[in-house]
Amino acid sequence: MLIGRDLGTAAQLNLALFCDDEGNSVRITVLGALQGVAGGLAAEVVVDTPFVAGRVNLSLWRSRLTSWGEALDRLEAGEDIAWLHVQRGPSIFIHLSSERDCPEVVVEDDLASMVTVRVPIGLPADWIATHRRLLGAVLRAWDDHLSPK
Template identity: 55%
Template sequence: MAGFVPMDLVHLADDEGNSVRVAVRGPVPNWPEGLAAEIVVETPFVSGRVDLVLYERKLDAWADALDTLDAGEDIAWMEMSRGASLFIRLAGERDCPEVIVEDETCSMVTVCVPVVPPDDWIAEHRGRLERLRAVWSAP
């Protein structure tokens, strides 16, 4: 897809400098059903990234995860697939949400990032998903 502009499907950040993003870079060469992406963790203490591929089923699972979060429940996204998993606990150990990125397949590292997202973050992420789907499905 020519002209794809990279975007963040997930962007959870706070004023303390902690953030977790799922940055979508564009179509996977020779596989039109896949989008090249990466999970990017940035904190004052630790930073890292891990590559992943998104496709329709993973985007559907993210939509379901957003519904679950909106109902007040924690989520595990991409837990049963190859590669990294992303978990969100709404009530973490520091009295704020926590995003856990687990990369058991490659690095065998798990990172837990506390974040205090804005009140409308779930609606914002639904909008991010809709925008990605609109651009990706465009002719």
């Protein structure tokens, strides 16, 4: 499903990586150019915990990457976020505090599998800055490919 890109350079960039010492992780990885869709990127959301593991495909465009940056701004301001909610494909929710006294990442795939997974993850203090760097790396690597909007 990848086209038009040297897979050794820009593919396989993490857009998000939430993980802790308990073995819980949620990762969003850009896989490469989205076949048949100009300006789109193929990505996947991967959940891996000692209890459950799964993955779901995700399509990204510049507008979705911009909205991820805006979501990081809201998180930094202390707000919970819903990213890609009410759009085609999976949704990502981040609750800054949960029943387990740590952030919780929720992956909801209402369209295909109709499964929701909640993953409590103890995150380091600089996790938002780290995610801004990941977003910047994806934008730099794929800027020429992404559609203008």
